Amino acid sequence: MIYLHGDLGAGKTTLVRGVLNALGHTGRVKSPTYTLLEPYSAGGLELRHFDLYRLNDEEEWESAGFRDEFDGHNVFFIEWPEKAQGLIPAADMEIDLDIAGEGRIATLLASTKTGRECLERL
Secondary structure, three states: OEEEEOOOOOOHHHHHHHHHHHOOOOOOOOOOOOOOEEEEEEOOEEEEEEEOOOOOOHHHHHHHOHHHHOOOOEEEEEEOHHHHOOOOOOOOEEEEEEEEOOEEEEEEEEOOHHHHHHHHHO
């Protein structure tokens, strides 16, 4: 469970695109701004990319059936996780992206054993 934080245009979707490409995904990676969720299979993993910026309330979350995605078999990248606070599992890792001139500064924080193991492999 990876939470992605950063202002609009900070590069959250670009980061997910880079991870998917590194895992061998060759198809299009689009922002799930309007669909809220885009599923991917890459590198032997099932990945889910959520963009919750347009999520309005808990009822919208429940009616979309997103809870079913959290079955313990998927890797999640969640943009704007604060919009679903209390509805999604806690993060294993959080990535904060800040715009710095023409580049970005990424701050990574692991909050579980799984998150720390992922960071160690980077």
